[in-house]
Amino acid sequence: MTHHYTVLFGGTVLTFDGALPTDAASRADAATRAAGRGGADAAGRRATALCYAHERILAVGSDEEMLALAGPDSLVVDLRGRAVLPGFVEAHAHPYWEGFVAGMALFAGRERRTAIRAIPGATEHLDPDAWLVARYDPTGWDRPEDPTRDDLDRAVPDRPVLVAHVSGHAVTANSLALALAGVDAATSDVPGRFLVERDASGEPTGIVRGPDAWDRLAAAMPAPTAAEGRAALARAAARVAADGVTSVADADVGSTAGIEAEMAAWGDALESGAMPLAVSLVPGLARIAANPGDPVPSPADLAALLPGEVRNQVRLIHVKLKADGALTTRTAWLRDPYDDAPHAGGPVHEPAVLAERIRRAAAAGWASATHAIGDAAVVAVLDAYAAAPAPPGTAHRIEHAMLLDDHLVARLAASGVTAVLQPEFLAWAGPTYRARLGEERAGRILPFSRLLAAGIPVVFSSDRPVVPGAPLAGVRAALRHDPQLSAAEALHAWTAAGAAALGDDDAGCLAVGQRSDLVILSSDPVAVPREAWVSSTDGIRVVATVAAGHVVHGSLGWET
């Protein structure tokens, strides 16, 4: 039965309508309140009830007002104290890759030896000559060294094996996979992009680092079929929807299977309903214009790769670039050397090349979303953005921006650039960051409340599947990391700020005419004491997710 109206009443509706990015005004003194900003905080106006008709919100208000709208064919749901928020916006994730690896093994745990010994078990259900593709996460290992070809050859000698570091910034191949990919002692490195680690005799150890490592090795594997691509996106949609996400951005389209295969998979998944969420596609610039001098296709050129019926469901605003690598793999570009290595990492592109690539992308109509983790990389990106403003109506983004100092915070604030940050990284790799950077620099990582106070647009995301990625886990990690940050501020960064970063004016707050994208939580997340979030005893969970009026996770039927 199709209901014309759905009325949710008897709960807490955190609208984020009229929300400020920070609670600063509500924390401030009477003078601020007298200036007319009193009461406004990061969660916006409150209500107890909401009514939506299919994909649009019709009204937000009191129980009495909303129940008066209900007719005989309305679905009327008593929230019984549950909370309704705008659906979470996942502004930086890798859904195609997440769906692709969802069924694959992840070798993690505490003992390196045990993790390596588990590898043969992952071949059980594979065809005899199929590649074993899996991921590994050494951040918790007793000996955090990456696996080598020898480790993999001993574990699985009779089929090609490719294991990717969870960060995506390094892979290890066994001897068969190296041979199929044509990587040997004679293979030359491409500085910043593709680095073959070698032993004392010059032979590859099997470990390859850099943003092109996966592509170069995976190119030797059979390509995913169209059906596999659609299935990967369907799996990813179900996984993110279960975490309350109604809008997802793929922050490097083309990085797993190439731009054409992935755009076709997105078109297919949207058209078939396998991907029922709002979608932003952020093509990898290197995937659409391989060399710095190549012409850059426009957003309209990319949209033309999608079926006409779904083009208006997809936003194409940013391209993805990488200025450096990751701290976990010691490929982030720092101003001063690592604490646990005699080098400072390095750039993916020389700064002049990065700036020229961003300028050409802007000329083709794209704003940029550039990965920069180390402080030296952040400087290069801000320099490049200063020389090449984003197209009108858009803003450049900086992804991760992990290592900052006072001067860089001030530069970032003055630049108008959006900071797209990943609080759950801190819960995942905090001790590794301290080992890489030392206490002083590690203490400067991701100063959320200082960025907000400086007026920088702060957006939270997860970079999933690098980490599990649930927004509520991100809120917990952020509050644990930053004693000055409030739950409302963290939730604002997962909703209103995310929608703004993706240029999605119809999402991010619950107000009349907005898309009916919402998440229902077990109770009011702003009423929970801060200490409960910090100790993960808040008990808040996602009960249901509604995207454009469709229940995409859970159910509204808890009464029956």
Ligand SMILES: [Zn+2]
């Ligand atoms: Zn990413």
